[in-house]
Amino acid sequence: DARDAMERQVSIRKEIRTDSDKYFIRKASPCRTPENKIEGVVITFSDISEIRKQTEMVKVRERQQAVVAMLGRKALGGASLDELFDVCCRESARVLGVPFTKLLEFQPDGRRLLLREGVGWRSGLVGREFVEAGRGSQAGYTIESAFPVIVEDLANEKRFRGSELLIEHGVVSGMSVIIGEPNSPWGVFGAHTRERREFTVDDINFMESMVNLLAAVIHERDVERSLKESENRYRLITESLPILISYCSPDYTYQYCNSGYEDWFGTKREEIIGQSIESVIGKKPFEKVKPSLDEAFAGNRSLYEGPLRMPSGKTRQIRVEYIPEIEHESVRGVYVMVQDVTAQARIQTRLEHLSRELLKSVDEKTEELRILTENVPAYFAFVDSDLRYRFVNRLYEERFNLKSEEVVGRPFEEMFSESTYRILEPNLRKALEGETVEFEVSLDIVTDGTRVVRARYMPRRESGGEISGVFVLADDITEERRLQQEVLSAAEEEKAKIGRDIHDSICQELAGIGMMGRALATNLSRESKEPREDVEELIKMINKVTHESRLLARGVSPVVLENRTLSIALQELLDSISSLYRRVTCDFDDAAEDIELSESVATQLYFISREAIFNAARHSGTREIFVSISIVKDDFVVSIRDRGKGKIEKMEEGMGMRSMRYRARTLGANLSVENNQDSPGVIVSCSLPLRHTR
Numbered sequence: 001d002a003r004d005a006m007e008r009q010v011s012i013r014k015e016i017r018t019d020s021d022k023y024f025i026r027k028a029s030p031c032r033t034p035e036n037k038i039e040g041v042v043i044t045f046s047d048i049s050e051i052r053k054q055t056e057m058v059k060v061r062e063r064q065q066a067v068v069a070m071l072g073r074k075a076l077g078g079a080s081l082d083e084l085f086d087v088c089c090r091e092s093a094r095v096l097g098v099p100f101t102k103l104l105e106f107q108p109d110g111r112r113l114l115l116r117e118g119v120g121w122r123s124g125l126v127g128r129e130f131v132e133a134g135r136g137s138q139a140g141y142t143i144e145s146a147f148p149v150i151v152e153d154l155a156n157e158k159r160f161r162g163s164e165l166l167i168e169h170g171v172v173s174g175m176s177v178i179i180g181e182p183n184s185p186w187g188v189f190g191a192h193t194r195e196r197r198e199f200t201v202d203d204i205n206f207m208e209s210m211v212n213l214l215a216a217v218i219h220e221r222d223v224e225r226s227l228k229e230s231e232n233r234y235r236l237i238t239e240s241l242p243i244l245i246s247y248c249s250p251d252y253t254y255q256y257c258n259s260g261y262e263d264w265f266g267t268k269r270e271e272i273i274g275q276s277i278e279s280v281i282g283k284k285p286f287e288k289v290k291p292s293l294d295e296a297f298a299g300n301r302s303l304y305e306g307p308l309r310m311p312s313g314k315t316r317q318i319r320v321e322y323i324p325e326i327e328h329e330s331v332r333g334v335y336v337m338v339q340d341v342t343a344q345a346r347i348q349t350r351l352e353h354l355s356r357e358l359l360k361s362v363d364e365k366t367e368e369l370r371i372l373t374e375n376v377p378a379y380f381a382f383v384d385s386d387l388r389y390r391f392v393n394r395l396y397e398e399r400f401n402l403k404s405e406e407v408v409g410r411p412f413e414e415m416f417s418e419s420t421y422r423i424l425e426p427n428l429r430k431a432l433e434g435e436t437v438e439f440e441v442s443l444d445i446v447t448d449g450t451r452v453v454r455a456r457y458m459p460r461r462e463s464g465g466e467i468s469g470v471f472v473l474a475d476d477i478t479e480e481r482r483l484q485q486e487v488l489s490a491a492e493e494e495k496a497k498i499g500r501d502i503h504d505s506i507c508q509e510l511a512g513i514g515m516m517g518r519a520l521a522t523n524l525s526r527e528s529k530e531p532r533e534d535v536e537e538l539i540k541m542i543n544k545v546t547h548e549s550r551l552l553a554r555g556v557s558p559v560v561l562e563n564r565t566l567s568i569a570l571q572e573l574l575d576s577i578s579s580l581y582r583r584v585t586c587d588f589d590d591a592a593e594d595i596e597l598s599e600s601v602a603t604q605l606y607f608i609s610r611e612a613i614f615n616a617a618r619h620s621g622t623r624e625i626f627v628s629i630s631i632v633k634d635d636f637v638v639s640i641r642d643r644g645k646g647k648i649e650k651m652e653e654g655m656g657m658r659s660m661r662y663r664a665r666t667l668g669a670n671l672s673v674e675n676n677q678d679s680p681g682v683i684v685s686c687s688l689p690l691r692h693t694r
Helices: 001-008 049-076 081-096 138-145 166-169 200-242 262-266 279-280 281-295 342-373 394-400 417-430 478-525 532-556 566-580 599-619 657-669
Strands: 010-018 022-032 040-047 100-106 112-118 131-132 149-151 171-179 186-195 244-248 256-257 304-309 315-325 330-340 380-383 388-392 437-445 449-461 467-475 585-590 625-633 635-642 669-674 681-687
Touching: 001 010, 001 022, 001 040, 001 138, 010 138, 022 171, 040 437, 049 081, 081 100, 081 112, 100 138, 100 256, 112 186, 131 166, 138 149, 138 171, 138 186, 171 200, 171 281, 244 262, 262 279, 281 304, 281 315, 281 330, 315 342, 417 437, 417 449, 417 467, 437 669, 449 478, 478 599, 566 585, 566 599, 566 625, 599 625, 599 635, 657 669, 657 681
Parallel strands: 585 625
Antiparallel strands: 010 022, 022 040, 100 112, 100 186, 112 131, 149 171, 171 186, 244 256, 244 330, 304 315, 315 330, 380 388, 380 467, 437 449, 449 467, 625 635, 635 681, 669 681
16 A cells, blocks of 8 residues: 555555554555655554444444334234234344344233244244243343343353253353333343354344234234124124114215114115115104104103004014114214014013903902812912912901911011021922922911911912922921820820839849849859859859849939939930940030920930930931030030931831820920031931920
8 A cells, every 4th residue: 555655646445454453544655855856754643443333333223223124014904913023033134134023922920921923943943932931041031120121141141041952052141121011021032143143132122022012913913803893793693683773964864774774674784884874764654763762862762662654564563772872972973773573562461461360260269269278277378389378268367466468478487487487498499399298397477476386388370381389288286296295195194103213123123133242152152153154154144134124224214304404314314325335435515504305205205315315226327426505596406327328218217216206296406317527427407496495
């Protein structure tokens, strides 16, 4: 350059680059003397590294902006998301000068991201490879931190673990940004290199420009898809409903109508849209509906019901609902829904006629029923499916001291106390399901105290098989139960006397014989051994008979009769059971010690419990029997629970079970035998209202 400058006598400029990546302008100029004689060359160096860097940055920004602009044009041109994703990854790799770019889609499960699109990755990974979310990958950490992430050296990264995708491809540096809002990201866009590289803020800004554009397009496409789906659903609904649907503007012209209009008016809907309502339905029909239509245009929902004469001459009975569409406090239009109720109107007229005939027939039948039931010596009533009285006979009126008109129409539960209704209501429900129910119950009658009633609930079936109510037939057996109680008490007194006689005579005599046998054994032992063994065996037999006699005496005359304490009697009974059946352990719990029982009530409860306990010990195969006394709501409850083989379904009741039920009925108690829901075995419970314990 110096030689050229001297030979050509001009300055020569040249840009040079040093090994340290510095840029200079080297200028070689001829050196002239005052006499204008060239005597040499002047060489100068000007550092243009910063200018060169700024120029390159401007060029990079221009290329980046060009890519963003191209992506925007393609989006506006209707390119698919896959095409846009491809352009984004390919052009970003070119402009940034990186071998890898990736676009990851966040999955609904929130645990993975799918490699939706990318450049530089091994064939077959795009569309199939997943990356772990959270701190298991750079992309996951980007979503978690909600900010762009730059990595200079992946091997030494402490914030997160490198994904297998990056490690497998030897990635060293990279950057990633969120696509979409941080609180609901669509995914992550990333760029990576195999060499160490320092990415700049401008690089991040470029990537964010790309993903912001992508996010806007994705959101717009989602909205378009949702709108299209909504339109399809709306169209499907409006075309499927058996009604006319239309939308009218304030000038009374149709802006939309469904296909039903074609069937009614014989005109294509394309021809109806844009036409006035009057021109489509006729002048007179329009004058009838116009007040309701004007009410809707005033901002209020309105209704029209009446006849509509069609252009074909056919008259329809219609029901029209007008619904205003209000926007910014003004009515933009009105939705019109027209329903043909001609058939319903005919049916309604027919139903009204039939109803009048039916009411007349019911009145006649009711009078006949009243005459018939007035002479029935029992309470008789009819309760409908809503559990309201529809009929009661004279005896019912007398018992409740109310006239028939005061009872009919009242809910069934109002006639009884809450505790009584809890017993009656399940039986009514069974009858309404088609079952004839028979049971006995103690009722609290407001006018007459507690009465014992034997009831029978019978379902009333209509011709179609449906059940319209329940016939209630009830007998007052209070006096019968009182007499039974007296008989039972007399029998118990006699049994107690027998028990005492057994204890005082037979048991004492057996004890005496045992003592004599013991003395005989002592005398014989002095003479020989063999007679002693025979006598010992005899003594054992006598002691066994004595023990069993005492148990028999105790069973016939329980302790409860002596000291009025059911708890003590049951505890001693369980001790006896443990002695007789050594494989069985017995537990007892009394949570109702403060409740005092009358002697007759305690006796009956004892014998009910005794029968249940012996049944469990003999037949269930149980190793445990648990007896409890408790207060449940307003009932005194005795329960016997075993862990045996369980209840035999549809078992035939023997004498013991019939005796238990009989004793319970005489007390006005409820006896239940059920499988234990929590473990194998059976639970026998006797529930006695507290008012009957005295």
